[in-house]
Amino acid sequence: MSDVNKRFRDRVYTLVAQIPEGRVMTYGDVAAYCGSPFAARQVGQIAHFGPSELPWQRVVNRNGGLASAYSFGGLEGHKAALEADGIEIDDSFRVVGFEVKRWQPDEKQISLLS
């Protein structure tokens, strides 16, 4: 495993850990802020195998839609986890008010991703 990939993974961990309760980010955005704009899929891999204590439920796809397999809890598990954060989920498993709840790190938080 190369250092570059390890850094990318560590950045993803750092960034996801920063997402405030009640806010969400997209896979693509996470990848971009971590230095690899087209590695959204890799973020999915990292989410699947990464530390379960991180708030992965706050990472959604570009439509504000939930992942198809939230750590084997499925859509229902993901929905429940987000509702516990105070986020409403509609009948098609999309975040209600996604565009408003979408979160972006500020400069200080980005600087943590060195």
Add this chain to the structure above:
DNA sequence: GGTCTGACCAGGG
């Protein structure tokens, strides 16, 4: 080792 898959995404036909 090769090949396929996948919590993704943008672009093109």
Add this chain to the structure above:
DNA sequence: ACCCTGGCCAGAC
């Protein structure tokens, strides 16, 4: 609106 391609790359087999 749908299907395909290419990009990303760790796991599974």
